[in-house]
Amino acid sequence: MxxxxxxxxxxxxxxxxxxxxxxxxxxxxxxxxxxxxxxxxxxxxxxxxxxxxxxxxxxxxxxxxxxxxxxxxxxxxxxxxxxxxxxxxxxxxxxxxxxxxxKKGIEMAEVVTPFELTEELRASFKQKVKQLSGKDSVELKEKVDKSLIGGFILNIEGKQIDDSVRTRLQKLEQTLVK
Missing domain, CATH: 1.10.520.20 (N-terminal domain of the delta subunit of the F1F0-ATP synthase)
Structure with missing residues (x-):
């Protein structure tokens, strides 16, 4: 097993x-x-x-x-x-x-940013997760990844919102190479 x-x-x-x-x-x-x-x-x-x-x-x-x-x-x-x-x-x-x-209706989410979150940003991410999940409470796990350059990656319920500068640059590179 x-x-x-x-x-x-x-x-x-x-x-x-x-x-x-x-x-x-x-x-x-x-x-x-x-x-x-x-x-x-x-x-x-x-x-x-x-x-x-x-x-x-x-x-x-x-x-x-x-x-x-x-x-x-x-x-x-x-x-x-x-x-x-x-x-x-x-x-x-x-x-x-x-x-x-x-049981308690708590949504787990993970946010990856290139810097430590301020209280204001943390509250903003929690509010966004509440809107997307429809749950009243959020447990936000934070990670710092300097290679993102800017922006964030937010993981909720197996879904990922990638709004990082690194990803934008990679997409731009792919379109220029074609």
Whole structure:
């Protein structure tokens, strides 16, 4: 079974339990912390995937890193490690976050610009995403790519709006070459 399918099943199970016990917000915060921590630490990612490091050591590290987590999250760690699926922890946290956003009506979007966004631009992008998606809330992920020269690339629901200077120059070059 593929890693994403396994992670998705774990995420759905934890999500259902958290929702049922009215601790969805707490568990969501835990999952975001897990996702962000693993995403930001190549060492942790490699540790979780390593077949050399034993399960009890991995569980000990997870408990020390996320010791303030909800009891459900801690039980989830134990189960995942016991089943030898700790390598899917990051993907499970990611899938949980997607389920949470779907339930809460939050649209996820990514904007790539050649510079850091100001609060005014951030608010403008969020407003545009709200208009395009029809959802009330937006989670905007920002990336900086200096090679864009100017403009932006906005990704929403698998659709891309590319209004970058780099793309405009590439299109101009293609028309001149023909």
């Amino acid at each position: 593929s890693d994403i399918r396994v992670a998705s099943r774990y995420a759905k199970s934890v999500f259902s339990l958290a929702d049922e016990h009215s601790i969805l917000e707490e568990v969501h915060n835990d999952m975001v912390a897990i996702k962000d921590t693993v995403e930001g630490s190549r060492e942790l990612e490699l540790l979780l995937k390593s077949p050399i490091i034993n399960s009890s050591k991995k569980l000990s590290i997870l408990n020390s890193l996320f010791g303030n987590s909800n009891d459900l999250t801690k039980k989830f760690f134990t189960l995942v490690v016991k089943k030898g699926r700790e390598a899917e922890l990051f993907e499970t946290a990611k899938q949980f976050h997607l389920l949470y956003n779907s």
